[in-house]
Amino acid sequence: MTASRTSAPGGWCVSNEIWGLTRETAMTKRVFETIVVALGAGFAAAFAAIVMPPLIETGDLIGALAAGFVNPYSTGYSLDAIFCGLILISWIIYERSALGVRHGWIAIPICLFPGVAVAFAAYLVIRSRQA
Numbered sequence: 001m002t003a004s005r006t007s008a009p010g011g012w013c014v015s016n017e018i019w020g021l022t023r024e025t026a027m028t029k030r031v032f033e034t035i036v037v038a039l040g041a042g043f044a045a046a047f048a049a050i051v052m053p054p055l056i057e058t059g060d061l062i063g064a065l066a067a068g069f070v071n072p073y074s075t076g077y078s079l080d081a082i083f084c085g086l087i088l089i090s091w092i093i094y095e096r097s098a099l100g101v102r103h104g105w106i107a108i109p110i111c112l113f114p115g116v117a118v119a120f121a122a123y124l125v126i127r128s129r130q131a
Contacts, residue, residue, distance in 0.1 A: 033125050040121025047114045085111040088120055101127055 055064050068078035089111060092104040103126050110119035 029128060033128060036121045036124050040118045043117040043121075044114045081116050085116040085119070088116060088123065092123060095127070101130055 051064070055061070058064075067074075069075045089108055092101070092107055095101040096104055104123055106126065107119040107123035110122055
């Protein structure tokens with residue numbers, strides 16, 4: 001893979017020639033949205049299959065939240081998700097005022113349930129449909 005100097009911000013990019021991409025073969029908006037929706041739905045399905053049965057069985061929401069912090073590794077992953085959610089929320093609020101993105105607020109409560117992956121997917125689709 002080679003990089004070339006461009007006039008783009010930052011000045012460097014990977015040449016599309018390496019990947020065999022042209023304007024005609026690059027990812028379309030429809031393909032992008034399909035992939036993002038599929039990944040968001042995949043996470044939601046995995047969350048429902050893995051997390052919901054024990055949560056329904058015990059009914060212990062606090063215990064379920066605390067389980068993400070039982071050791072240093074799970075704490076790291078949990079903090080990553082929490083901070084990604086906070087960054088996404090900041091981005092949504094910023095783009096609302098800076099770019100006039102409408103309906104992005106819908107993704108904010110989705111950060112809490114089922115999670116940041118679904119919220120991020122939803123926001124990207126909302127945003128791409130306004131571009």
